Amino acid sequence: MEGVLVTGTARAGLEGECVRCLGPITDEIEVDLQELYVYDDQQHDPDEDDEVSTLQDDLLDLEPLLRDAVVLALPFQPLCGPDCPGLCPECGARLADDPDHAHEEPVDPRWAVLKEMSEPGAQIHQDDTRQ
Template sequence: MAISVKELGRSPGNMITLEERIAAPAELGVALIGVQEGSPVDLDLRFEAVHEGILVSGTAFAEVTGECGRCLGPIANDLDVEIQELYYYEGMGMPEDEEAEQYRVVDDYVDLEPVLRDAVVTALPFQPVCREDCEGLCSECGIRLEEDPGHHHELLDPRWAALTGLADTAADPAAQRTDSVEREES
C-alpha cells in the first residue's frame, strides 16, 4: 500500500489529497474482531510536505466483523478511525533511539499499511460484545443465557457428594424405617 509523494517534493506547504477505496490487507484486526482481508476500506487522506518529511492525516472507514466475547454471536459494525503520522525523509537527523520507531519516506513513497493497521487495531474493542447487557454462555453447559433466562445448575462440591445420600434418607420417612428395620435384624 505504497503511495507516491514525489509530486510534493521537499517543499514545505505542498499538499495532495487521496480519496480512494482499497482492499483491506491481511491481519487487520485482533482475535475476535477485525476487518476481513480484501474487504473495502475507504481512505480520505491528506499528504502535506513539512520540513521533516510528509505528514499524513485523515480518516479510514471500514466494516469490522467478528464474534461477541461473551456469547460468540456474530458482530458487524462500522469503524471510522483517524490517521495522523509523520513520515521522515531519509537522512533527517533524529536521535538513534527514536530512529527505529519512526516511519520513513523511501524512494518518494510512503507505506500506509503499518499506519492503517496501528490505527484500526488500537480502535477495536479488547473484548467485543454484541450488546452491553449480553449475558454470555453458561460456563457448565454452553447454552446461551439469553435464550433461557432462568437457566442454572445445582453445583455440588465433590468433597460433599458422599453426604447427599444422607440428606435424601433424612427427608424420606420410608427410608428411615427401612434403615431401622435393617439395624434391628442385624
C-alpha cells in the same frame, strides 16, 4: 520541508467474537490518523528509526500507521450487544437465542424444601406438635 504530514480518517470493518457468548460480531470503526513521514535521505538518529516513518522512493506505507490506530481503537472486551446474557453455564447454549430454556436437573435435597415453598400454592408446613 522535512517530509510529508499525513492526516486523515480511516474506516475499517471489524469481525470478531463476543467475549460472553462467542457469537460473531461485525462492526465498523473510524479512526483519525496523523503521522509525519520524513524523507529517507534525511540524516536522523538511527536509534529512533523504529519510531520514525520514512518515505520510500516518494511512497509512504500507510499500513503500520493504520494498523496501530485500529488496534488502539478496538474494544477491549467486545460484546455482541450491551446486554448479552452469555452462555448457559449448564449446557453452553447461547442464552440470547434461547433465553427461557431450562434444565431438568435433580434438585439437591438440601434445597428441595425451599423449592416446595416457592412453588405456587405451596404452603409452609407448620410445626404439627405445637397446639
